Amino acid sequence: MKIAIFAAGTGGHIYPAISIAEKFGKDNVIFIASNRELEKKIFSDSGFDVKHLNISGFRGKNFFEKILWPINLITCLLTTLSLFLKHKPDKVLLMGNYISVIGLLTSIILMKKIFIHEQNSILGSANKLSLPFAIKIFSTFKLGHKKELNYGQPVRSEFKEMQHESNKEHILVIGGSQGATFFNDNLPELFNVAEINSKILFQTGMHSSLESRDKIEFVQFIENMPKAMSKAKYIICRAGASTVAEIQSIGLPAIFIPLPNSIDNHQQKNAEIACSDGGGKVISQNEFKKEDFLKILKDFDELNLQELSKKMRKSIHLDSAEKIANEIKQY
Numbered sequence: 001m002k003i004a005i006f007a008a009g010t011g012g013h014i015y016p017a018i019s020i021a022e023k024f025g026k027d028n029v030i031f032i033a034s035n036r037e038l039e040k041k042i043f044s045d046s047g048f049d050v051k052h053l054n055i056s057g058f059r060g061k062n063f064f065e066k067i068l069w070p071i072n073l074i075t076c077l078l079t080t081l082s083l084f085l086k087h088k089p090d091k092v093l094l095m096g097n098y099i100s101v102i103g104l105l106t107s108i109i110l111m112k113k114i115f116i117h118e119q120n121s122i123l124g125s126a127n128k129l130s131l132p133f134a135i136k137i138f139s140t141f142k143l144g145h146k147k148e149l150n151y152g153q154p155v156r157s158e159f160k161e162m163q164h165e166s167n168k169e170h171i172l173v174i175g176g177s178q179g180a181t182f183f184n185d186n187l188p189e190l191f192n193v194a195e196i197n198s199k200i201l202f203q204t205g206m207h208s209s210l211e212s213r214d215k216i217e218f219v220q221f222i223e224n225m226p227k228a229m230s231k232a233k234y235i236i237c238r239a240g241a242s243t244v245a246e247i248q249s250i251g252l253p254a255i256f257i258p259l260p261n262s263i264d265n266h267q268q269k270n271a272e273i274a275c276s277d278g279g280g281k282v283i284s285q286n287e288f289k290k291e292d293f294l295k296i297l298k299d300f301d302e303l304n305l306q307e308l309s310k311k312m313r314k315s316i317h318l319d320s321a322e323k324i325a326n327e328i329k330q331y
Contacts, residue, residue, distance in 0.1 A: 001028060003328065004089035004112075006103035008034040012242035014042050016119065016321070017095045019154035021048055023325030030087045032080060034099055038206070051083055055098065073102065080106045091328055093117065094134075100126040108133060115328050118143065119153050119241035120266040121273055135331055138324050140241050140317075141273055152314075153245035154321035158226035162250060165230040170201040171301075172232035174222070180238060182285055183257070184208050187236070191216055194294055196301045198233055233305055239271035239282075245320075247274065251313030253305050254280035255296065257288070279312025 003024055007017035014033070021029045026048055033039045035052040043050045053076040080102050091113045094100035100116075104126070107114045114134045118127050121141040131137060137145055140153035175183040184204050191200050192213070200216040210218040222228050229235065229246060234253035237243055247254050256275065258267035271282045281300060283293065 001091070001329065002030065002087060002089040003028060003091045003093060004030050004032060004084065004087070004103070005093045005095065006032045006099045007095040007097070008032075008036075008039060008099035009097040010240070011038070011042060012119065012240040013095050013097050014039060015156055015242055016117065016154040016245075017093070018042075018046050018048065019156060019321040020093065020117075020324050021046075022157070023321055030083065030089060032083070032099060032103065051079070053079060053099070053102065055102070076102050077105055081109065084110055084112070091115065091331065093328065094127070094130050095119070096124045096127050098126060100130060104130045104133065113331055115324075117154075117324065119245075120264075121241075121269040122264045122266045124263065124266075136327060138320075138327075140245060141270070149323075149327060150316075151323040151327075152316035152318075152320035153241050154324065155242070155245050155249050155317045156226060158224075159229075159246055159249045160318045162226060162230055167231065168233040169231045170199045170217075170228075170233070171196070172201050172203075172228055172235040172237075174203040174225075174235070174237045174243070175205060180205070180259075183236075184210060186288070186290070188213075188216060188218075190290055190294060190297075195298045198301070201228060201232070234300065234308070239267040239274065241266075241270055244270050244274045245317040247280075248312060248314035249317045251279070251309035253300075253303075253308035253312055255300060256280060256282045257285050258282065260285045274312070277311040279308045279310075 005017050005021055007013050029048055031048050031050040033050055033052050034055050055072055055076045084106055092103055092107045093115045094103045095117050116127050116130050116134045116137040118137060119140050123143055136149055137147050139148050139150050142150050202216055202218050203222050204210050204218050204220055206220050212218050229250060229252055236255045239256045239258040256271035258271045274280060275282055
């Protein structure tokens with residue numbers, strides 16, 4: 001049995017897809033992604049067969065780009081049809097995002113069995129389009145659909161195998177796999193004056209040139225995120241579904257600053273669900289005030305982090321990849 005997996009955009013879409021793919025074996029999977037440099041980097045380390053298409057999302061484009069988008073979509077569709085005829089996958093897994101539109105159209109034309117994974121707390125546009133044609137939809141957070149199986153968000157195997165790390169070395173700050181301009185522009189100066197003694201490990205993204213200073217180590221990309229998280233007292237981050245799932249899997253206390261312009265405001269909802277038992281704090285970027293952040297940081301730093309960890313921890317994500325793969329194999 002072969003499966004085609006459509007996953008593109010950010011590490012939050014790609015890493016869960018790779019976790020699921022590992023349950024099928026490298027010879028039984030063909031990945032279809034876009035051609036962004038970050039995607040190429042992640043996939044090149046995975047060892048899977050990947051086809052990169054020259055396509056990006058529709059939302060947020062200017063008028064001229066929106067006119068050209070359907071033409072590019074047709075070109076990518078023809079390429080994908082050719083791939084399917086060559087590799088002959090039996091089933092298709094759509095991980096959401098714009099690349100899933102091509103997967104949906106290809107699967108309908110060639111009558112392939114379709115499965116969906118929705119990582120966020122709100123069903124995305126591509127998955128809404130695909131849902132009527134899907135056999136099952138796998139969800140990270142409960143969505144309430146008839147075809148739904150709430151199996152969580154697949155996390156990297158390192159999180160499942162992780163041992164408790166008593167030696168906490170730093171506070172971890174990440175704005176997602178691509179970094180966050182808001183974080184880079186506002187947080188470093190605040191950490192310089194914050195009433196905390198811990199070292200800061202700060203992922204900036206590939207387009208930043210911030211230089212490390214006394215208690216802040218800036219890195220463009222953290223290669224071993226599971227290790228960085230295991231050694232963190234707590235994390236300050238966005239609220240993409242994969243980040244939330246990894247945080248919950250190891251019970252890492254968190255201060256979330258959700259991306260304010262995320263589609264359907266899904267990051268705000270993700271963060272609220274993650275903190276519903278009291279294991280973290282949600283701060284609005286649109287209402288961000290430096291004085292308030294410094295107070296929140298000081299107060300959070302003084303809390304019982306072991307108790308916060310217990311409240312944040314959720315085990316649902318640890319076996320998610322295996323459950324999803326086993327369900328797909330039944331059809």
